[in-house]
Amino acid sequence: MVFDYDLFVIGGGSGGVRAARVAAQGGAKVALAEEDRYGGTCVIRGCVPKKLMVFASEYPGHIADARAYGWQVEPGRFDWDAFKTKLHGELDRLEGVYRNLLKNSGVEAYDARATLEDAHTVKLSTGESFTAKHILLATGGRPVRPDLPGADEGLVSNDIFHMDTLPKSMLIIGGGYIACEFAGILNGLGVEVTQFYRGAQILRGFDEEARGLIADEMIASGIHLHLGTDIKRVEQGGDGYKVTGTNGSEHTFEKIFFATGRTPNTDGMGLEEAGVKLGRKGEVVVDEYSQTSVPSIYAIGDVTDRVNLTPVAIREGMAFVETVFNGNPTPVDHELIPTAIFTQPEFGTIGLSEEEAQEQEPIEVYATSFKPMQQAFAGRNDRVLMKLIVSQETRKVLGCHIVAPGAGEMIQLAGIAVKMGATKEDFDRTVAVHPTMSEEIVTMKAPVRSG
Incomplete structure (x- = not known):
């Protein structure tokens, strides 16, 4: 059978766009359909605008600290309209970047809702239908409201x-x-x-x-x-x-x-009618290669409800291309993924929590909580936490948890060591960078408790 496309991607978020353009750059004929804005949850209504709002929200604290450090500054009024205008201008710019990435890679993009007719056929809300040797579902998820009056x-x-x-x-x-x-x-x-x-x-x-x-x-x-x-x-x-x-x-x-909570975007797509198995929460069930119950159909990202993080969706997209188009079967590694939560204070984490580790094997816990120098000098009572979970038997660092300003930046680098299987002694052999908060990660010599 001759197909219209080698690959048809449904969903223009980070994972879908990456898979589409990498496959196209490798010589495949690729199309992508997106019913909303290109960039998906992360770029348009998630990570990126949220992080910009985090930055905006931290300035009152910065101004107060500046005064404590001798600067003669006064807080003004936050202008939501000015911020929102600039925010949406930035999101428009980023959407344009995503569209250009597809265009420059030779991907044919359709601004339409796509549903499945069968294992190889996609129907668009424009009335058009296309066939594809492979179909990739990358439709993400959406927030849900509780079942409550009002x-x-x-x-x-x-x-x-x-x-x-x-x-x-x-x-x-x-x-x-x-x-x-x-x-x-x-x-x-x-x-x-x-x-x-x-x-x-x-x-x-x-x-x-x-x-x-x-x-x-x-x-x-x-x-x-x-x-x-x-x-x-x-x-x-x-x-x-x-x-x-x-x-x-x-x-x-x-x-x-x-x-x-959030739910996968699988409603009304004709998935089950095409034979695609869905899980209890409506997620697309896939194997370690992101293949669904229908051999020609794959799924990546939040629609599979595995690890719902943008960088994971991108990796799943890359592994899909390796597996299907490069003849290199590549399972996705979902172990030891570093994560940042942009609470205030920020939280960076990788590996097992103390509670999870205790259930698996005997451990040692190294932890310290203190007032960081910058905030302490300004008269603030903020506290930070540095914590390592260590296997008593192998001495491997099973988990690293940081609650502090910049914890996301710190955990990215600590994550390399933990992913490599570093031991507590490897951390101890690393010379501290002084004076920093993160030096405490390599200077904690005695465990605070065992379990």
């Missing part, structure tokens, strides 16, 4: 970047990284932030000591964090939303933001 009136993460004005008060529902990151952002921008989380501690699944410190620092910064609390009832009124919590509290908030 929830449709609340914001989700996609909406935050489009608010007409900054609200005076906001209730954030959730305790994951998106909820905690935006709590810090909005608090820094002057919004009175209240956060409800039904669990016992925020950032479930991460190291207990690290997430405890982050929660303490969030509260110290002025965020009203209520743990073990969920929404019981929401009533819309003239001044906003009257919320009754499961803890019996009643408050009115100008806006409510639901950060209560």
